[in-house]
Amino acid sequence: MTTALANLFAEYHESLVRMLYRRTGDRDQAEDLAQEVFARAAVAPPRNPRPWLFAVALNLVREEGRRTTRRARRLELYRAETDVPGPTPDDALTREERVTRVRTALAAIPARDRDALLLKAEGFSYDDIATTLGLAPGAVGTTLSRARRRLVAAYRECSTEDQHAAS
Amino acid sequence: MPHLDEGTLHALVDGEIPSSDLPPLQGHLASCAACRTALEEARALAGEALDLVESLQVPEASSPRSGGVPLPSPRASSLPWTRLAWAATVVVAVGVGYGVRDILPPPPPPLPPPPPTR
Numbered sequence: 001m002t003t004a005l006a007n008l009f010a011e012y013h014e015s016l017v018r019m020l021y022r023r024t025g026d027r028d029q030a031e032d033l034a035q036e037v038f039a040r041a042a043v044a045p046p047r048n049p050r051p052w053l054f055a056v057a058l059n060l061v062r063e064e065g066r067r068t069t070r071r072a073r074r075l076e077l078y079r080a081e082t083d084v085p086g087p088t089p090d091d092a093l094t095r096e097e098r099v100t101r102v103r104t105a106l107a108a109i110p111a112r113d114r115d116a117l118l119l120k121a122e123g124f125s126y127d128d129i130a131t132t133l134g135l136a137p138g139a140v141g142t143t144l145s146r147a148r149r150r151l152v153a154a155y156r157e158c159s160t161e162d163q164h165a166a167s
Numbered sequence: 168m169p170h171l172d173e174g175t176l177h178a179l180v181d182g183e184i185p186s187s188d189l190p191p192l193q194g195h196l197a198s199c200a201a202c203r204t205a206l207e208e209a210r211a212l213a214g215e216a217l218d219l220v221e222s223l224q225v226p227e228a229s230s231p232r233s234g235g236v237p238l239p240s241p242r243a244s245s246l247p248w249t250r251l252a253w254a255a256t257v258v259v260a261v262g263v264g265y266g267v268r269d270i271l272p273p274p275p276p277p278l279p280p281p282p283p284t285r
Binding site for chain 1: 173176178212219220222223
């Protein structure tokens with residue numbers, strides 16, 4: 001591994017895996033995709049590494065989208081077969097329930113909104129978000145405002161549905 | 168000045184408005200209660216959305232990908248029992264061959280050579 005690539009890895013790997021994990025929900029897949037991203041960076045070292053690395057990562061996620069969708073459908077079918085509705089313990093959310101709802105909410109919003117939120121959570125500036133997602137810099141604020149509203153609304157909807165299912 | 172749009176409000180919340188562009192926006196906010204309320208709502212929304220995203224923490228690896236659980240080395244797994252078994256097999260095979268040498272009937276004498284043809 002060259003020094004430049006080692007520096008890229010040290011600086012961005014953790015953030016990249018975190019973003020990919022939030023995007024895919026699969027730690028191993030996130031690690032694999034991150035490895036692929038750095039492998040590509042080794043072949044063609046990017047000039048502006050942060051947006052480049054994350055843009056490649058998001059493209060890889062999209063390339064796997066169809067396969068992931070098939071897996072998700074199978075998982076939903078499995079859940080539908082195995083879920084037994086029952087009373088929820090008290091009214092306190094367990095961490096797992098919250099995570100599941102956040103995942104469902106993230107999956108429910110458009111990919112562009114989701115990607116913008118994930119990049120913002122990694123500390124991206126509006127300029128870097130625009131570069132990574134191919135947006136006009138002036139559109140990032142609008143994209144984020146819409147994405148935030150949609151995410152929170154979808155999360156609340158999940159919570160309401162769960163409460164109805166539990167009652 | 169018209170009310171601030173959502174994109175501008177969120178850019179303000181995120182500190183993404185260049186300082187040179189701030190004075191007119193601050194002037195409007197000072198005189199517009201609706202935009203101040205909208206700004207606070209945008210701030211709360213941004214915080215709530217970030218909390219939701221950050222609740223997704225990368226779990227610890229359940230099984231390390233490398234160097235965690237060492238695989239037994241082929242050399243270690245083949246010693247000593249596998250080698251001993253092979254040695255015993257060879258010894259038994261040689262011993263049986265030597266033992267049956269005296270039990271089995273002697274081999275038939277070689278056939279006489281065929282008569283010469285004309």
